[in-house]
Amino acid sequence: MKSPLLLVLLALVPLFASAAPSTAPATPVEGTDYVVIAGGKPYAALAGKVEVAEVFGYTCIHCAHFQPVLSAWQKKQPSWVRFTPVPAAFGGYWTPYARAYYAAAKLRVLAKSHDAMFKAVHETGTLPIQNVSNQEIAAFYAGYGADPKAFVAAMDSPATDLLIDRARDFATVTGVEGTPTLIVNGKYRVLGRSFDDSLRITDFLVARERAARK
Known part of the structure; x- marks a missing residue:
């Protein structure tokens, strides 16, 4: 499954338009800015939270570029917004890194290694995008305190198998066609034209969900 193209629309504006007052962004429109997911449910529902x-995917260059923008956005969110990463398990070279995500979470090294994994794959080349072995991945996480043997075991565990199936099912049910994709409360799939646009639409949908609960 391929990653979506990030489009930047450049408008040609007459010189006299520079003096015109700026207008607020248009309200997001269903079918253009987001898709309603029939019968959709959160990946990990938690009472009182909007997910x-x-x-x-760690192998997705767009996800790597999005990560610092998304991280800054997360820090601004109120306590009633729950952010949930769901690793894409599309098969092929996606799945070992999805397993790595869940193993890192189990061994409690995820928080300090998440950003570094993107850098290892896309900047330093410490890890290959394709044909990576579990041992190579485990060696990377050893640098963050994980025991390599325990890490490989966690990647291959039945518990991780179940999480991979769950992540794959969530992506299928919500109609994910590429990464990164944001899903609000399992009900809305965001169709942003850029990182900032995706987060603008997400903020709108989060506010809608919050208001609906009140």
Whole structure:
């Protein structure tokens, strides 16, 4: 499954338009800015929280570029917004890294290694995008305190198998076609034209969900 293209629209504006007052962004429109997911449910529902799930892949360059923008956005969110990363398990070279995500979470090294994994794959080349072995991945996480043997075991465990199936099912049910994709409360799939646009639409949908609960 391929990653979506990030489009930047450049408008040609007459010189006299520079003096015109700026207008507020248009209200997001269903079918253009987001898709309503029939019968959709959050990936990990929690009472009182509005969930924003990101279907992502460590092997996705767009996800790597999005990560610092998304991280800054997360820090601004109120306590009632729950952010949930969901690793894409599309098969092929996606799945070992999805397993790595869940193993890192189990061994409690995820928080300090998440950003570094993107850099290892896309900047330093410490890890290959394709044909990576579990041992290579485990060696990377050893640098963050994980025992390599325990890490490989966690990647191959039945518990991780179930999480991979769950992540794959969530991506299928919500209609994910590429990464990164944001899903709000399992009900809305965001169709942003850029990182900032995706987050603008997400903020709108989060506010809608919050208001609906009140």
